Amino acid sequence: MRTLSRSRRPLALLVLLVLALSCAKKGGQLKIGEYGSLTGDKATFGTSTHNGIQMALDEANAAGGVGGIPIALVTEDDQGRPEEAATAVNKLIVQDQVIAVLGEVASSNSLAAAPICQEAAVPMITPSSTNPAVTEVGDYIFRICFIDPFQGTVMARFARESLRLSTVAVLRDVKSDYSVGLAGYFTQEFTRQGGTITGDESYQQGDVDFKAPLTALIARMPEALYVPGYYTEVGLIARQARELGYKGSLLGGDGWDSPKLTEIAGEAIGGSYLSNHYSTEDPNPVVQGFISSYRTRFGESPDAMAALGYDAMRLLVHCLRELAAADPEALAALAGTGGDAAARAAARARLRDLIAATRGFSGVTGEISLDANRNAIKPAVVLEIRNGQFRFRERIGS
Amino acid sequence: MQELLQQLVNGITWGSIYSLIALGYTMVYGILRFINFAHGDVYMVGAYIAYYLVAAFGMSSGGAPPAAALAVILGAMAGAALLGIIIERLAYKPLRRQPRLTVLITAIGVSLFLENAGILVFGADPKFFPQIFAARSVRLPGGALTTSHQLLVLGGALVLMVGLSLIVYRSPIGRAMRALAYSRDVASLMGIPTDRIITFTFALGSALAAAAGVLVALSTPRIDPLMGLMPGLKAFVAAVLGGIGNIPGAMLGGLVLGLAETLVSGYVSSTYRDAIAFALLIIILLVRPAGLLGRAVTEKV
Numbered sequence: 206m207r208t209l210s211r212s213r214r215p216l217a218l219l220v221l222l223v224l225a226l227s228c229a230k231k232g233g234q235l236k237i238g239e240y241g242s243l244t245g246d247k248a249t250f251g252t253s254t255h256n257g258i259q260m261a262l263d264e265a266n267a268a269g270g271v272g273g274i275p276i277a278l279v280t281e282d283d284q285g286r287p288e289e290a291a292t293a294v295n296k297l298i299v300q301d302q303v304i305a306v307l308g309e310v311a312s313s314n315s316l317a318a319a320p321i322c323q324e325a326a327v328p329m330i331t332p333s334s335t336n337p338a339v340t341e342v343g344d345y346i347f348r349i350c351f352i353d354p355f356q357g358t359v360m361a362r363f364a365r366e367s368l369r370l371s372t373v374a375v376l377r378d379v380k381s382d383y384s385v386g387l388a389g390y391f392t393q394e395f396t397r398q399g400g401t402i403t404g405d406e407s408y409q410q411g412d413v414d415f416k417a418p419l420t421a422l423i424a425r426m427p428e429a430l431y432v433p434g435y436y437t438e439v440g441l442i443a444r445q446a447r448e449l450g451y452k453g454s455l456l457g458g459d460g461w462d463s464p465k466l467t468e469i470a471g472e473a474i475g476g477s478y479l480s481n482h483y484s485t486e487d488p489n490p491v492v493q494g495f496i497s498s499y500r501t502r503f504g505e506s507p508d509a510m511a512a513l514g515y516d517a518m519r520l521l522v523h524c525l526r527e528l529a530a531a532d533p534e535a536l537a538a539l540a541g542t543g544g545d546a547a548a549r550a551a552a553r554a555r556l557r558d559l560i561a562a563t564r565g566f567s568g569v570t571g572e573i574s575l576d577a578n579r580n581a582i583k584p585a586v587v588l589e590i591r592n593g594q595f596r597f598r599e600r601i602g603s
Numbered sequence: 604m605q606e607l608l609q610q611l612v613n614g615i616t617w618g619s620i621y622s623l624i625a626l627g628y629t630m631v632y633g634i635l636r637f638i639n640f641a642h643g644d645v646y647m648v649g650a651y652i653a654y655y656l657v658a659a660f661g662m663s664s665g666g667a668p669p670a671a672a673l674a675v676i677l678g679a680m681a682g683a684a685l686l687g688i689i690i691e692r693l694a695y696k697p698l699r700r701q702p703r704l705t706v707l708i709t710a711i712g713v714s715l716f717l718e719n720a721g722i723l724v725f726g727a728d729p730k731f732f733p734q735i736f737a738a739r740s741v742r743l744p745g746g747a748l749t750t751s752h753q754l755l756v757l758g759g760a761l762v763l764m765v766g767l768s769l770i771v772y773r774s775p776i777g778r779a780m781r782a783l784a785y786s787r788d789v790a791s792l793m794g795i796p797t798d799r800i801i802t803f804t805f806a807l808g809s810a811l812a813a814a815a816g817v818l819v820a821l822s823t824p825r826i827d828p829l830m831g832l833m834p835g836l837k838a839f840v841a842a843v844l845g846g847i848g849n850i851p852g853a854m855l856g857g858l859v860l861g862l863a864e865t866l867v868s869g870y871v872s873s874t875y876r877d878a879i880a881f882a883l884l885i886i887i888l889l890v891r892p893a894g895l896l897g898r899a900v901t902e903k904v
Contacts, residue, residue, distance in 0.1 A: 244722070244726060244727035244728055245727045245728060246727075246728065246729050246827065248726075248727070248728035249728075284727055285727075379873070379874055406868075406872075406873065407872060407873045407874060408868075408873050409873060409874075411829075411833070412873075413819075413823040413825060413830075414613075414617050414620075414823060416613040416616075416617070416865070417610060417613055417614075417617075417864070417865040417866075417867075417868040417869040417873070418868055418869065418873055420606060420609045420610050420613055420869055421606065421610075421869045421870070424605070424606040424609075437729050437825060440731075440825070441823060441824075441825055444824075448738070448740060448748065448749075448750050449609070449748055450740070450748050465729075465731070468731045469731050469824065469825060471734075
């Protein structure tokens with residue numbers, strides 16, 4: 206074998222040094238994985254969630270991490286695409302060996318990643334996926350937000366009881382599990398309460414022209430349109446509905462919650478209502494404290510995705526601290542400072558049990574209690590869009 | 604009746620977008636017998652050039668003078684023409700004597716390159732295209748509603764169609780282009796600078812795509828790096844439907860496709876929109892293989 210040439214020797218030394226350092230188990234750390242749509246047509250969802258997670262992480266580390274062990278975050282961008290979400294989570298689990306996974310916002314993406322976490326027995330908490338199927342994947346999958354049957358019902362009740370509407374038309378995004386689910390639950394509750402659905406049309410994510418379905422819906426003169434889609438399309442839908450002369454309100458869900466919505470739709474979205482997870486106008490000091498430190502750090506008001514990202518990370522840290530108190534050895538296994546692969550798996554199972562036992566955890570998006578199906582039981586808020594602002598309208602309990 | 608009328612207006616305004624893009628496809632094909640699959644992506648780049656020009660000029664939504672809007676469109680067309688020339692020089696010129704299939708596959712490569720470069724440079728998240736002049740609702744006779752921007756798209760398509768016909772059929776360079784289309788070797792023997800004419804054809808086609816990109820971005824103000832993918836494909840279908848190589852055919856093909864899609868999603872379901880639109884294409888091509896306005900040409904052996 207040829208010896209290394211003189212010029213290559215420093216390089217070889219460097220490689221050895223890096224290897225030695227990366228193998229050192231000094232102190233260890235708790236690696237948490239995050240996947241989200243940092244780019245793509247739901248980019249504000251991923252970015253806000255990430256900001257919230259990052260803020261909770263920094264606060265936890267500033268307070269000494271978990272029993273002195275720092276928490277590290279590994280973030281992967283899935284571009285808002287289910288197939289990329291699966292790849293990202295595979296990488297987080299296999300390559301980065303994370304102890305828990307946070308993500309995603311869009312239910313279709315969470316549904317792509319959840320089976321991988323379940324298979325590897327790595328707890329996954331989705332901050333804001335509301336489609337029921339996500340947590341049905343298995344006992345390692347949790348969510349800290351309400352589910353679509355509830356969200357759709359809330360909007361139907363609001364439309365019927367508060368707005369006193371009797372006719373609503375539905376426009377759903379057939380390419381999104383979230384949108385199709387919400388449209389169904391809304392229709393069910395609204396008709397159960399004696400309202401009439403005058404039309405049910407569809408579009409596909411990525412469309413830019415919605416005039417054909419809108420014309421068909423508007424022809425039957427509904428008092429409001431229920432459009433449970435994502436903000437990029439909803440912005441254009443609002444615009445085109447007004448261009449077709451429609452004067453009624455648009456109703457939607459948390460998929461609308463992005464500053465891009467009002468940017469794209471402009472005046473057209475005024476007087477519309479959406480169901481959401483929290484309101485920045487909540488006087489609760491915990492909420493206001495979160496909002497002011499988020500504003501200082503990121504220069505904008507936190508939307509619901511940021512608040513849920515923050516709560517998801519805080520809940521995870523809370524459970525890790527409980528684990529540290531109850532079983533320091535399990536925590537050491539998770540931090541990579543003790544125990545083998547089997548010990549790590551056992552420790553993750555204990556972490557899972559602690560998350561599942563969450564009752565009355567106080568988050569900025571309200572009290573979080575997980576039910577037997579690992580879904581959070583929480584009230585929802587209805588926001589009204591006025592002059593480009595999301596204003597609190599009312600709270601509807603479970 | 605009112606609803607049908609409105610759907611017809613929707614279909615025509617939506618179809619005019621396809622027409623605009625199809626014009627560029629059909630012209631390049633008519634001259635070079637080559638389908639430039641990167642056309643839809645040049646359309647996207649055109650919209651982005653306009654987006655950055657608007658930002659550079661500091662124009663906000665609403666009150667820009669029409670001259671400024673025209674400057675933005677011309678700037679985007681010039682930028683895209685330059686891009687078209689560069690693409691032709693780097694990707695297609697080295698393949699001038701290669702089989703047509705090789706060039707076709709290169710075009711698909713260029714298309715993918717532009718899309719991914721767009722994601723890298725512009726970012727994958729959609730951008731809001733500023734309304735440099737405000738859209739006004741226009742009530743047509745009969746009560747159907749449209750907007751000033753959509754009329755602009757339709758008008759733009761008509762103007763470009765006429766302008767393109769004038770260039771191709773009434774100008775010296777157009778005569779050279781048609782000579783090239785007839786026989787490249789003989790045209791070259793007659794002293795026509797074939798390379799320059801081909802470059803010009805690409806520049807013109809790309810400028811057309813950019814004009815389409817800006818007009819469409821004005822009427823549906825949301826742009827992203829993959830915005831050219833589906834419209835590009837559909838515009839290609841529209842060009843074939845109308846008879847590829849035929850300029851009024853591209854216009855007609857775009858309108859037929861737009862109407863078909865709108866009527867299907869308005870009266871049937873948007874889930875079947877593409878399926879039915881493409882089925883229509885197959886049926887028309889079965890009956891008229893050369894397209895609606897195309898002439899059947901017997902291949903010389």
